[in-house]
Amino acid sequence: MGSSIAVLIPCYNEAVTIAKVVDDFHRELPEATVYVYDNNSTDDTAEIARAHGAVVRREPRQGKGNVVRQMFRDVEADCYLMVDGDDTYPAEAARGLCQPILEGEADMTVGDRLSNGSYAEENKRAFHGFGNDLVRFMIKAIYGYGFEDVMTGYRAFSRTFVKTFPVLSDGFQIETELSIHAVDRRWRILDVPIEYRDRPEGSESKLSTVSDGAKVILAIASLFKNYRPLKFFSLVALLLGLVGLALGLPVVAEFLRTGLVPRLPTAVLAVAFVFLCGLSFATGLILDNVAKTERKQWELAVYRETERSQRR
Known part of the structure:
Protein backbone atom coordinates (compact mmCIF):
# COMPACT_ATOMS: atom_id res chain seq x y z
CA MET A 1 0.00 0.00 0.00
CA GLY A 2 1.44 3.37 -1.03
CA SER A 3 2.01 6.32 1.25
CA SER A 4 -0.85 8.78 1.51
CA ILE A 5 -0.52 12.53 1.03
CA ALA A 6 -2.93 15.16 2.33
CA VAL A 7 -2.85 18.67 0.87
CA LEU A 8 -4.15 21.04 3.55
CA ILE A 9 -5.42 24.45 2.43
CA PRO A 10 -6.68 26.89 5.11
CA CYS A 11 -8.90 29.48 3.42
CA TYR A 12 -10.63 32.73 4.19
CA ASN A 13 -12.26 34.53 1.24
CA GLU A 14 -10.11 33.04 -1.51
CA ALA A 15 -12.81 32.67 -4.19
CA VAL A 16 -10.59 34.39 -6.76
CA THR A 17 -7.81 31.80 -6.53
CA ILE A 18 -9.04 28.61 -4.87
CA ALA A 19 -10.18 26.87 -8.07
CA LYS A 20 -6.73 27.19 -9.65
CA VAL A 21 -4.98 26.12 -6.44
CA VAL A 22 -7.09 22.96 -6.08
CA ASP A 23 -6.72 22.09 -9.78
CA ASP A 24 -2.94 22.65 -9.68
CA PHE A 25 -2.43 20.31 -6.73
CA HIS A 26 -4.70 17.67 -8.22
CA ARG A 27 -2.52 17.82 -11.33
CA GLU A 28 0.83 17.69 -9.51
CA LEU A 29 -0.20 15.18 -6.82
CA PRO A 30 -3.00 13.08 -8.37
CA GLU A 31 -2.70 10.49 -5.59
CA ALA A 32 -3.24 13.09 -2.84
CA THR A 33 -6.45 14.15 -1.13
CA VAL A 34 -6.94 17.91 -1.20
CA TYR A 35 -8.63 19.38 1.89
CA VAL A 36 -9.93 22.94 1.97
CA TYR A 37 -10.79 24.25 5.42
CA ASP A 38 -13.12 27.22 5.09
CA ASN A 39 -12.62 29.71 7.94
CA ASN A 40 -15.93 31.63 7.85
CA SER A 41 -15.54 32.91 4.30
CA THR A 42 -18.20 35.36 3.14
CA ASP A 43 -17.65 34.59 -0.53
CA ASP A 44 -18.00 31.36 -2.57
CA THR A 45 -14.67 29.81 -1.54
CA ALA A 46 -16.20 26.60 -0.15
CA GLU A 47 -18.58 26.04 -3.06
CA ILE A 48 -15.87 26.59 -5.66
CA ALA A 49 -13.41 24.29 -3.89
CA ARG A 50 -16.04 21.54 -3.61
CA ALA A 51 -16.93 21.87 -7.29
CA HIS A 52 -13.27 21.34 -8.19
CA GLY A 53 -12.97 18.12 -6.23
CA ALA A 54 -11.64 19.22 -2.85
CA VAL A 55 -12.84 17.81 0.46
CA VAL A 56 -14.30 20.90 2.11
CA ARG A 57 -14.63 21.31 5.85
CA ARG A 58 -15.55 24.33 7.95
CA GLU A 59 -13.68 25.74 10.93
CA PRO A 60 -15.83 28.32 12.79
CA ARG A 61 -13.06 29.58 15.10
CA GLN A 62 -11.48 32.50 13.28
CA GLY A 63 -7.73 32.49 12.73
CA LYS A 64 -5.20 30.43 10.81
CA GLY A 65 -3.82 28.83 13.95
CA ASN A 66 -7.29 27.53 14.83
CA VAL A 67 -7.65 26.10 11.33
CA VAL A 68 -4.28 24.35 11.49
CA ARG A 69 -5.14 22.89 14.90
CA GLN A 70 -8.31 21.33 13.51
CA MET A 71 -6.68 20.13 10.30
CA PHE A 72 -3.96 18.36 12.23
CA ARG A 73 -6.55 16.72 14.48
CA ASP A 74 -8.89 15.61 11.72
CA VAL A 75 -6.76 14.42 8.84
CA GLU A 76 -4.95 11.08 8.64
CA ALA A 77 -2.03 10.76 6.21
CA ASP A 78 1.63 9.82 5.94
CA CYS A 79 2.64 13.23 4.59
CA TYR A 80 0.88 16.54 5.18
CA LEU A 81 1.46 19.36 2.70
CA MET A 82 0.18 22.73 3.94
CA VAL A 83 -0.25 25.60 1.50
CA ASP A 84 -2.17 28.86 1.39
CA GLY A 85 -5.14 29.22 -0.94
CA ASP A 86 -3.97 32.50 -2.48
CA ASP A 87 -2.03 30.97 -5.43
CA THR A 88 1.31 32.48 -4.35
CA TYR A 89 3.04 29.10 -3.98
CA PRO A 90 3.77 26.86 -6.97
CA ALA A 91 2.13 23.44 -7.00
CA GLU A 92 5.07 22.31 -9.15
CA ALA A 93 7.22 22.29 -5.98
CA ALA A 94 4.83 19.97 -4.10
CA ARG A 95 6.60 16.76 -5.02
CA GLY A 96 9.96 18.20 -3.94
CA LEU A 97 8.53 19.14 -0.54
CA CYS A 98 6.79 15.80 0.04
CA GLN A 99 9.51 13.43 -1.16
CA PRO A 100 11.96 13.96 1.75
CA ILE A 101 9.08 13.36 4.18
CA LEU A 102 7.95 10.16 2.47
CA GLU A 103 11.51 8.86 2.23
CA GLY A 104 12.14 9.50 5.92
CA GLU A 105 14.83 12.12 5.31
CA ALA A 106 13.05 15.02 7.03
CA ASP A 107 10.24 15.69 9.49
CA MET A 108 9.46 19.17 8.17
CA THR A 109 10.31 20.67 4.79
CA VAL A 110 10.07 24.42 4.34
CA GLY A 111 9.22 26.14 1.07
CA ASP A 112 11.99 28.75 0.99
CA ARG A 113 10.92 31.87 -0.95
CA LEU A 114 13.97 33.97 -0.09
CA SER A 115 17.06 32.12 -1.30
CA ASN A 116 16.40 32.66 -5.01
CA GLY A 117 15.19 36.24 -4.62
CA SER A 118 11.67 35.60 -5.93
CA TYR A 119 10.00 36.93 -2.76
CA ALA A 120 11.92 40.21 -2.90
CA GLU A 121 10.96 40.63 -6.57
CA GLU A 122 7.29 39.66 -6.32
CA ASN A 123 6.18 40.78 -2.86
CA LYS A 124 4.63 44.25 -2.97
CA ARG A 125 3.65 44.55 0.71
CA ALA A 126 5.73 47.03 2.65
CA PHE A 127 7.93 45.78 5.50
CA HIS A 128 7.04 42.08 5.05
CA GLY A 129 10.59 41.29 3.99
CA PHE A 130 11.95 43.24 6.95
CA GLY A 131 9.61 41.40 9.33
CA ASN A 132 10.72 38.03 7.99
CA ASP A 133 14.37 38.99 8.44
CA LEU A 134 13.69 40.19 12.00
CA VAL A 135 11.99 36.94 12.98
CA ARG A 136 14.80 34.91 11.39
CA PHE A 137 17.35 36.92 13.39
CA MET A 138 15.48 36.41 16.66
CA ILE A 139 15.17 32.63 16.18
CA LYS A 140 18.84 32.42 15.21
CA ALA A 141 19.86 34.43 18.30
CA ILE A 142 17.68 32.42 20.69
CA TYR A 143 17.88 28.90 19.28
CA GLY A 144 21.02 28.96 17.15
CA TYR A 145 19.28 27.71 13.99
CA GLY A 146 19.16 29.84 10.86
CA PHE A 147 15.99 29.34 8.81
CA GLU A 148 16.13 30.58 5.25
CA ASP A 149 12.43 31.51 5.41
CA VAL A 150 10.49 31.50 8.70
CA MET A 151 7.15 32.95 7.62
CA THR A 152 6.43 30.80 4.58
CA GLY A 153 3.05 29.08 4.51
CA TYR A 154 4.25 26.28 2.22
CA ARG A 155 5.48 23.30 4.27
CA ALA A 156 5.29 19.54 4.46
CA PHE A 157 5.28 17.44 7.64
CA SER A 158 5.56 13.84 8.71
CA ARG A 159 2.64 12.18 10.44
CA THR A 160 4.54 11.95 13.73
CA PHE A 161 5.35 15.69 13.63
CA VAL A 162 1.71 16.61 13.04
CA LYS A 163 0.21 14.30 15.64
CA THR A 164 2.59 15.43 18.40
CA PHE A 165 2.57 19.17 17.63
CA PRO A 166 0.68 21.20 20.28
CA VAL A 167 -0.84 24.17 18.44
CA LEU A 168 -0.93 27.15 20.81
CA SER A 169 -1.44 30.02 18.34
CA ASP A 170 -4.79 31.10 16.98
CA GLY A 171 -3.67 33.37 14.13
CA PHE A 172 -0.85 34.02 11.69
CA GLN A 173 1.75 33.30 14.38
CA ILE A 174 1.37 29.63 13.48
CA GLU A 175 4.28 29.64 11.00
CA THR A 176 6.60 31.02 13.67
CA GLU A 177 5.33 28.47 16.18
CA LEU A 178 5.92 25.61 13.72
CA SER A 179 9.48 26.82 13.10
CA ILE A 180 10.37 27.24 16.78
CA HIS A 181 8.80 23.91 17.74
CA ALA A 182 10.76 22.12 15.01
CA VAL A 183 14.05 23.66 16.15
CA ASP A 184 13.49 23.23 19.88
CA ARG A 185 12.37 19.59 19.55
CA ARG A 186 15.26 18.81 17.19
CA TRP A 187 13.12 17.66 14.29
CA ARG A 188 14.89 17.14 10.98
CA ILE A 189 14.30 20.30 8.92
CA LEU A 190 15.00 20.75 5.22
CA ASP A 191 14.72 24.02 3.29
CA VAL A 192 13.47 23.59 -0.28
CA PRO A 193 13.86 26.68 -2.52
CA ILE A 194 10.66 27.58 -4.38
CA GLU A 195 9.52 30.30 -6.78
CA TYR A 196 7.17 32.78 -5.11
CA ARG A 197 4.59 34.85 -6.98
CA ASP A 198 2.51 37.70 -5.64
CA ARG A 199 -1.26 37.48 -5.34
CA PRO A 200 -3.15 37.86 -8.62
CA GLU A 201 -5.30 40.90 -9.34
CA GLY A 202 -8.41 40.96 -7.17
CA SER A 203 -6.99 38.81 -4.39
CA GLU A 204 -6.33 40.64 -1.13
CA SER A 205 -3.95 39.74 1.69
CA LYS A 206 -5.47 39.17 5.14
CA LEU A 207 -2.23 40.10 6.91
CA SER A 208 -1.83 43.33 8.85
CA THR A 209 1.86 44.23 8.83
CA VAL A 210 1.84 46.05 12.18
CA SER A 211 -0.68 44.13 14.30
CA ASP A 212 0.18 40.66 13.02
CA GLY A 213 3.88 41.50 13.17
CA ALA A 214 3.51 42.49 16.82
CA LYS A 215 1.66 39.22 17.53
CA VAL A 216 4.52 37.25 15.96
CA ILE A 217 7.10 39.04 18.13
CA LEU A 218 5.03 38.37 21.25
CA ALA A 219 4.62 34.73 20.19
CA ILE A 220 8.40 34.35 19.92
CA ALA A 221 8.83 35.77 23.44
CA SER A 222 6.10 33.51 24.82
CA LEU A 223 7.50 30.38 23.18
CA PHE A 224 11.00 31.33 24.35
CA LYS A 225 9.65 31.49 27.91
CA ASN A 226 7.85 28.15 27.54
CA TYR A 227 10.59 26.21 25.76
CA ARG A 228 13.71 27.73 27.34
Missing part, protein backbone atom coordinates in the same frame (compact mmCIF):
# COMPACT_ATOMS: atom_id res chain seq x y z
CA PRO A 229 12.58 29.10 30.75
CA LEU A 230 16.03 29.07 32.38
CA LYS A 231 17.56 31.11 29.59
CA PHE A 232 14.58 33.48 29.47
CA PHE A 233 14.42 34.16 33.20
CA SER A 234 18.22 34.35 33.44
CA LEU A 235 18.16 37.21 30.94
CA VAL A 236 15.42 38.91 32.98
CA ALA A 237 17.47 38.33 36.15
CA LEU A 238 20.55 39.82 34.48
CA LEU A 239 18.62 42.95 33.52
CA LEU A 240 17.18 43.34 37.03
CA GLY A 241 20.58 42.70 38.60
CA LEU A 242 22.26 45.35 36.45
CA VAL A 243 19.61 47.91 37.43
CA GLY A 244 20.03 46.97 41.09
CA LEU A 245 23.82 47.34 40.88
CA ALA A 246 23.54 50.68 39.08
CA LEU A 247 21.32 51.98 41.86
CA GLY A 248 23.11 50.32 44.75
CA LEU A 249 26.83 50.74 44.05
CA PRO A 250 26.87 54.54 44.60
CA VAL A 251 25.00 54.02 47.89
CA VAL A 252 27.48 51.35 49.01
CA ALA A 253 30.45 53.51 47.98
CA GLU A 254 29.10 56.44 49.95
CA PHE A 255 28.50 54.23 53.00
CA LEU A 256 32.08 52.91 52.86
CA ARG A 257 33.38 56.46 52.62
CA THR A 258 31.20 58.17 55.26
CA GLY A 259 29.50 55.38 57.20
CA LEU A 260 26.12 56.93 56.36
CA VAL A 261 23.22 55.99 54.04
CA PRO A 262 21.66 59.36 53.22
CA ARG A 263 19.78 58.03 50.16
CA LEU A 264 17.68 55.41 51.91
CA PRO A 265 14.91 55.22 49.25
CA THR A 266 17.54 54.50 46.58
CA ALA A 267 19.08 51.82 48.77
CA VAL A 268 15.70 50.16 49.33
CA LEU A 269 14.97 50.28 45.59
CA ALA A 270 18.36 48.73 44.80
CA VAL A 271 17.72 45.91 47.28
CA ALA A 272 14.28 45.33 45.71
CA PHE A 273 15.81 44.96 42.22
CA VAL A 274 18.46 42.55 43.50
CA PHE A 275 15.77 40.54 45.29
CA LEU A 276 13.72 40.39 42.05
CA CYS A 277 16.88 39.29 40.24
CA GLY A 278 17.25 36.32 42.56
CA LEU A 279 13.54 35.54 42.37
CA SER A 280 13.63 35.57 38.57
CA PHE A 281 16.60 33.23 38.45
CA ALA A 282 14.95 30.84 40.96
CA THR A 283 11.78 30.89 38.82
CA GLY A 284 13.85 29.95 35.79
CA LEU A 285 15.42 27.01 37.63
CA ILE A 286 12.05 25.68 38.75
CA LEU A 287 10.37 26.07 35.36
CA ASP A 288 13.40 24.53 33.64
CA ASN A 289 12.82 21.33 35.61
CA VAL A 290 9.13 21.45 34.67
CA ALA A 291 10.05 21.95 31.00
CA LYS A 292 12.47 19.01 31.08
CA THR A 293 9.78 16.77 32.56
CA GLU A 294 7.34 17.89 29.88
CA ARG A 295 9.97 17.24 27.19
CA LYS A 296 10.44 13.68 28.46
CA GLN A 297 6.68 13.09 28.27
CA TRP A 298 6.61 14.55 24.76
CA GLU A 299 9.48 12.30 23.66
CA LEU A 300 7.57 9.25 24.89
CA ALA A 301 4.48 10.47 23.00
CA VAL A 302 6.61 10.73 19.85
CA TYR A 303 7.80 7.14 20.28
CA ARG A 304 4.21 5.92 20.66
CA GLU A 305 3.03 7.88 17.62
CA THR A 306 5.97 6.61 15.57
CA GLU A 307 5.02 3.04 16.39
CA ARG A 308 1.40 3.71 15.37
CA SER A 309 2.57 5.28 12.11
CA GLN A 310 4.73 2.27 11.31
CA ARG A 311 1.78 -0.08 11.86
CA ARG A 312 -0.41 1.86 9.39
Whole structure:
Protein backbone atom coordinates (compact mmCIF):
# COMPACT_ATOMS: atom_id res chain seq x y z
CA MET A 1 0.00 0.00 0.00
CA GLY A 2 1.44 3.37 -1.03
CA SER A 3 2.01 6.32 1.25
CA SER A 4 -0.85 8.78 1.51
CA ILE A 5 -0.52 12.53 1.03
CA ALA A 6 -2.93 15.16 2.33
CA VAL A 7 -2.85 18.67 0.87
CA LEU A 8 -4.15 21.04 3.55
CA ILE A 9 -5.42 24.45 2.43
CA PRO A 10 -6.68 26.89 5.11
CA CYS A 11 -8.90 29.48 3.42
CA TYR A 12 -10.63 32.73 4.19
CA ASN A 13 -12.26 34.53 1.24
CA GLU A 14 -10.11 33.04 -1.51
CA ALA A 15 -12.81 32.67 -4.19
CA VAL A 16 -10.59 34.39 -6.76
CA THR A 17 -7.81 31.80 -6.53
CA ILE A 18 -9.04 28.61 -4.87
CA ALA A 19 -10.18 26.87 -8.07
CA LYS A 20 -6.73 27.19 -9.65
CA VAL A 21 -4.98 26.12 -6.44
CA VAL A 22 -7.09 22.96 -6.08
CA ASP A 23 -6.72 22.09 -9.78
CA ASP A 24 -2.94 22.65 -9.68
CA PHE A 25 -2.43 20.31 -6.73
CA HIS A 26 -4.70 17.67 -8.22
CA ARG A 27 -2.52 17.82 -11.33
CA GLU A 28 0.83 17.69 -9.51
CA LEU A 29 -0.20 15.18 -6.82
CA PRO A 30 -3.00 13.08 -8.37
CA GLU A 31 -2.70 10.49 -5.59
CA ALA A 32 -3.24 13.09 -2.84
CA THR A 33 -6.45 14.15 -1.13
CA VAL A 34 -6.94 17.91 -1.20
CA TYR A 35 -8.63 19.38 1.89
CA VAL A 36 -9.93 22.94 1.97
CA TYR A 37 -10.79 24.25 5.42
CA ASP A 38 -13.12 27.22 5.09
CA ASN A 39 -12.62 29.71 7.94
CA ASN A 40 -15.93 31.63 7.85
CA SER A 41 -15.54 32.91 4.30
CA THR A 42 -18.20 35.36 3.14
CA ASP A 43 -17.65 34.59 -0.53
CA ASP A 44 -18.00 31.36 -2.57
CA THR A 45 -14.67 29.81 -1.54
CA ALA A 46 -16.20 26.60 -0.15
CA GLU A 47 -18.58 26.04 -3.06
CA ILE A 48 -15.87 26.59 -5.66
CA ALA A 49 -13.41 24.29 -3.89
CA ARG A 50 -16.04 21.54 -3.61
CA ALA A 51 -16.93 21.87 -7.29
CA HIS A 52 -13.27 21.34 -8.19
CA GLY A 53 -12.97 18.12 -6.23
CA ALA A 54 -11.64 19.22 -2.85
CA VAL A 55 -12.84 17.81 0.46
CA VAL A 56 -14.30 20.90 2.11
CA ARG A 57 -14.63 21.31 5.85
CA ARG A 58 -15.55 24.33 7.95
CA GLU A 59 -13.68 25.74 10.93
CA PRO A 60 -15.83 28.32 12.79
CA ARG A 61 -13.06 29.58 15.10
CA GLN A 62 -11.48 32.50 13.28
CA GLY A 63 -7.73 32.49 12.73
CA LYS A 64 -5.20 30.43 10.81
CA GLY A 65 -3.82 28.83 13.95
CA ASN A 66 -7.29 27.53 14.83
CA VAL A 67 -7.65 26.10 11.33
CA VAL A 68 -4.28 24.35 11.49
CA ARG A 69 -5.14 22.89 14.90
CA GLN A 70 -8.31 21.33 13.51
CA MET A 71 -6.68 20.13 10.30
CA PHE A 72 -3.96 18.36 12.23
CA ARG A 73 -6.55 16.72 14.48
CA ASP A 74 -8.89 15.61 11.72
CA VAL A 75 -6.76 14.42 8.84
CA GLU A 76 -4.95 11.08 8.64
CA ALA A 77 -2.03 10.76 6.21
CA ASP A 78 1.63 9.82 5.94
CA CYS A 79 2.64 13.23 4.59
CA TYR A 80 0.88 16.54 5.18
CA LEU A 81 1.46 19.36 2.70
CA MET A 82 0.18 22.73 3.94
CA VAL A 83 -0.25 25.60 1.50
CA ASP A 84 -2.17 28.86 1.39
CA GLY A 85 -5.14 29.22 -0.94
CA ASP A 86 -3.97 32.50 -2.48
CA ASP A 87 -2.03 30.97 -5.43
CA THR A 88 1.31 32.48 -4.35
CA TYR A 89 3.04 29.10 -3.98
CA PRO A 90 3.77 26.86 -6.97
CA ALA A 91 2.13 23.44 -7.00
CA GLU A 92 5.07 22.31 -9.15
CA ALA A 93 7.22 22.29 -5.98
CA ALA A 94 4.83 19.97 -4.10
CA ARG A 95 6.60 16.76 -5.02
CA GLY A 96 9.96 18.20 -3.94
CA LEU A 97 8.53 19.14 -0.54
CA CYS A 98 6.79 15.80 0.04
CA GLN A 99 9.51 13.43 -1.16
CA PRO A 100 11.96 13.96 1.75
CA ILE A 101 9.08 13.36 4.18
CA LEU A 102 7.95 10.16 2.47
CA GLU A 103 11.51 8.86 2.23
CA GLY A 104 12.14 9.50 5.92
CA GLU A 105 14.83 12.12 5.31
CA ALA A 106 13.05 15.02 7.03
CA ASP A 107 10.24 15.69 9.49
CA MET A 108 9.46 19.17 8.17
CA THR A 109 10.31 20.67 4.79
CA VAL A 110 10.07 24.42 4.34
CA GLY A 111 9.22 26.14 1.07
CA ASP A 112 11.99 28.75 0.99
CA ARG A 113 10.92 31.87 -0.95
CA LEU A 114 13.97 33.97 -0.09
CA SER A 115 17.06 32.12 -1.30
CA ASN A 116 16.40 32.66 -5.01
CA GLY A 117 15.19 36.24 -4.62
CA SER A 118 11.67 35.60 -5.93
CA TYR A 119 10.00 36.93 -2.76
CA ALA A 120 11.92 40.21 -2.90
CA GLU A 121 10.96 40.63 -6.57
CA GLU A 122 7.29 39.66 -6.32
CA ASN A 123 6.18 40.78 -2.86
CA LYS A 124 4.63 44.25 -2.97
CA ARG A 125 3.65 44.55 0.71
CA ALA A 126 5.73 47.03 2.65
CA PHE A 127 7.93 45.78 5.50
CA HIS A 128 7.04 42.08 5.05
CA GLY A 129 10.59 41.29 3.99
CA PHE A 130 11.95 43.24 6.95
CA GLY A 131 9.61 41.40 9.33
CA ASN A 132 10.72 38.03 7.99
CA ASP A 133 14.37 38.99 8.44
CA LEU A 134 13.69 40.19 12.00
CA VAL A 135 11.99 36.94 12.98
CA ARG A 136 14.80 34.91 11.39
CA PHE A 137 17.35 36.92 13.39
CA MET A 138 15.48 36.41 16.66
CA ILE A 139 15.17 32.63 16.18
CA LYS A 140 18.84 32.42 15.21
CA ALA A 141 19.86 34.43 18.30
CA ILE A 142 17.68 32.42 20.69
CA TYR A 143 17.88 28.90 19.28
CA GLY A 144 21.02 28.96 17.15
CA TYR A 145 19.28 27.71 13.99
CA GLY A 146 19.16 29.84 10.86
CA PHE A 147 15.99 29.34 8.81
CA GLU A 148 16.13 30.58 5.25
CA ASP A 149 12.43 31.51 5.41
CA VAL A 150 10.49 31.50 8.70
CA MET A 151 7.15 32.95 7.62
CA THR A 152 6.43 30.80 4.58
CA GLY A 153 3.05 29.08 4.51
CA TYR A 154 4.25 26.28 2.22
CA ARG A 155 5.48 23.30 4.27
CA ALA A 156 5.29 19.54 4.46
CA PHE A 157 5.28 17.44 7.64
CA SER A 158 5.56 13.84 8.71
CA ARG A 159 2.64 12.18 10.44
CA THR A 160 4.54 11.95 13.73
CA PHE A 161 5.35 15.69 13.63
CA VAL A 162 1.71 16.61 13.04
CA LYS A 163 0.21 14.30 15.64
CA THR A 164 2.59 15.43 18.40
CA PHE A 165 2.57 19.17 17.63
CA PRO A 166 0.68 21.20 20.28
CA VAL A 167 -0.84 24.17 18.44
CA LEU A 168 -0.93 27.15 20.81
CA SER A 169 -1.44 30.02 18.34
CA ASP A 170 -4.79 31.10 16.98
CA GLY A 171 -3.67 33.37 14.13
CA PHE A 172 -0.85 34.02 11.69
CA GLN A 173 1.75 33.30 14.38
CA ILE A 174 1.37 29.63 13.48
CA GLU A 175 4.28 29.64 11.00
CA THR A 176 6.60 31.02 13.67
CA GLU A 177 5.33 28.47 16.18
CA LEU A 178 5.92 25.61 13.72
CA SER A 179 9.48 26.82 13.10
CA ILE A 180 10.37 27.24 16.78
CA HIS A 181 8.80 23.91 17.74
CA ALA A 182 10.76 22.12 15.01
CA VAL A 183 14.05 23.66 16.15
CA ASP A 184 13.49 23.23 19.88
CA ARG A 185 12.37 19.59 19.55
CA ARG A 186 15.26 18.81 17.19
CA TRP A 187 13.12 17.66 14.29
CA ARG A 188 14.89 17.14 10.98
CA ILE A 189 14.30 20.30 8.92
CA LEU A 190 15.00 20.75 5.22
CA ASP A 191 14.72 24.02 3.29
CA VAL A 192 13.47 23.59 -0.28
CA PRO A 193 13.86 26.68 -2.52
CA ILE A 194 10.66 27.58 -4.38
CA GLU A 195 9.52 30.30 -6.78
CA TYR A 196 7.17 32.78 -5.11
CA ARG A 197 4.59 34.85 -6.98
CA ASP A 198 2.51 37.70 -5.64
CA ARG A 199 -1.26 37.48 -5.34
CA PRO A 200 -3.15 37.86 -8.62
CA GLU A 201 -5.30 40.90 -9.34
CA GLY A 202 -8.41 40.96 -7.17
CA SER A 203 -6.99 38.81 -4.39
CA GLU A 204 -6.33 40.64 -1.13
CA SER A 205 -3.95 39.74 1.69
CA LYS A 206 -5.47 39.17 5.14
CA LEU A 207 -2.23 40.10 6.91
CA SER A 208 -1.83 43.33 8.85
CA THR A 209 1.86 44.23 8.83
CA VAL A 210 1.84 46.05 12.18
CA SER A 211 -0.68 44.13 14.30
CA ASP A 212 0.18 40.66 13.02
CA GLY A 213 3.88 41.50 13.17
CA ALA A 214 3.51 42.49 16.82
CA LYS A 215 1.66 39.22 17.53
CA VAL A 216 4.52 37.25 15.96
CA ILE A 217 7.10 39.04 18.13
CA LEU A 218 5.03 38.37 21.25
CA ALA A 219 4.62 34.73 20.19
CA ILE A 220 8.40 34.35 19.92
CA ALA A 221 8.83 35.77 23.44
CA SER A 222 6.10 33.51 24.82
CA LEU A 223 7.50 30.38 23.18
CA PHE A 224 11.00 31.33 24.35
CA LYS A 225 9.65 31.49 27.91
CA ASN A 226 7.85 28.15 27.54
CA TYR A 227 10.59 26.21 25.76
CA ARG A 228 13.71 27.73 27.34
CA PRO A 229 12.58 29.10 30.75
CA LEU A 230 16.03 29.07 32.38
CA LYS A 231 17.56 31.11 29.59
CA PHE A 232 14.58 33.48 29.47
CA PHE A 233 14.42 34.16 33.20
CA SER A 234 18.22 34.35 33.44
CA LEU A 235 18.16 37.21 30.94
CA VAL A 236 15.42 38.91 32.98
CA ALA A 237 17.47 38.33 36.15
CA LEU A 238 20.55 39.82 34.48
CA LEU A 239 18.62 42.95 33.52
CA LEU A 240 17.18 43.34 37.03
CA GLY A 241 20.58 42.70 38.60
CA LEU A 242 22.26 45.35 36.45
CA VAL A 243 19.61 47.91 37.43
CA GLY A 244 20.03 46.97 41.09
CA LEU A 245 23.82 47.34 40.88
CA ALA A 246 23.54 50.68 39.08
CA LEU A 247 21.32 51.98 41.86
CA GLY A 248 23.11 50.32 44.75
CA LEU A 249 26.83 50.74 44.05
CA PRO A 250 26.87 54.54 44.60
CA VAL A 251 25.00 54.02 47.89
CA VAL A 252 27.48 51.35 49.01
CA ALA A 253 30.45 53.51 47.98
CA GLU A 254 29.10 56.44 49.95
CA PHE A 255 28.50 54.23 53.00
CA LEU A 256 32.08 52.91 52.86
CA ARG A 257 33.38 56.46 52.62
CA THR A 258 31.20 58.17 55.26
CA GLY A 259 29.50 55.38 57.20
CA LEU A 260 26.12 56.93 56.36
CA VAL A 261 23.22 55.99 54.04
CA PRO A 262 21.66 59.36 53.22
CA ARG A 263 19.78 58.03 50.16
CA LEU A 264 17.68 55.41 51.91
CA PRO A 265 14.91 55.22 49.25
CA THR A 266 17.54 54.50 46.58
CA ALA A 267 19.08 51.82 48.77
CA VAL A 268 15.70 50.16 49.33
CA LEU A 269 14.97 50.28 45.59
CA ALA A 270 18.36 48.73 44.80
CA VAL A 271 17.72 45.91 47.28
CA ALA A 272 14.28 45.33 45.71
CA PHE A 273 15.81 44.96 42.22
CA VAL A 274 18.46 42.55 43.50
CA PHE A 275 15.77 40.54 45.29
CA LEU A 276 13.72 40.39 42.05
CA CYS A 277 16.88 39.29 40.24
CA GLY A 278 17.25 36.32 42.56
CA LEU A 279 13.54 35.54 42.37
CA SER A 280 13.63 35.57 38.57
CA PHE A 281 16.60 33.23 38.45
CA ALA A 282 14.95 30.84 40.96
CA THR A 283 11.78 30.89 38.82
CA GLY A 284 13.85 29.95 35.79
CA LEU A 285 15.42 27.01 37.63
CA ILE A 286 12.05 25.68 38.75
CA LEU A 287 10.37 26.07 35.36
CA ASP A 288 13.40 24.53 33.64
CA ASN A 289 12.82 21.33 35.61
CA VAL A 290 9.13 21.45 34.67
CA ALA A 291 10.05 21.95 31.00
CA LYS A 292 12.47 19.01 31.08
CA THR A 293 9.78 16.77 32.56
CA GLU A 294 7.34 17.89 29.88
CA ARG A 295 9.97 17.24 27.19
CA LYS A 296 10.44 13.68 28.46
CA GLN A 297 6.68 13.09 28.27
CA TRP A 298 6.61 14.55 24.76
CA GLU A 299 9.48 12.30 23.66
CA LEU A 300 7.57 9.25 24.89
CA ALA A 301 4.48 10.47 23.00
CA VAL A 302 6.61 10.73 19.85
CA TYR A 303 7.80 7.14 20.28
CA ARG A 304 4.21 5.92 20.66
CA GLU A 305 3.03 7.88 17.62
CA THR A 306 5.97 6.61 15.57
CA GLU A 307 5.02 3.04 16.39
CA ARG A 308 1.40 3.71 15.37
CA SER A 309 2.57 5.28 12.11
CA GLN A 310 4.73 2.27 11.31
CA ARG A 311 1.78 -0.08 11.86
CA ARG A 312 -0.41 1.86 9.39
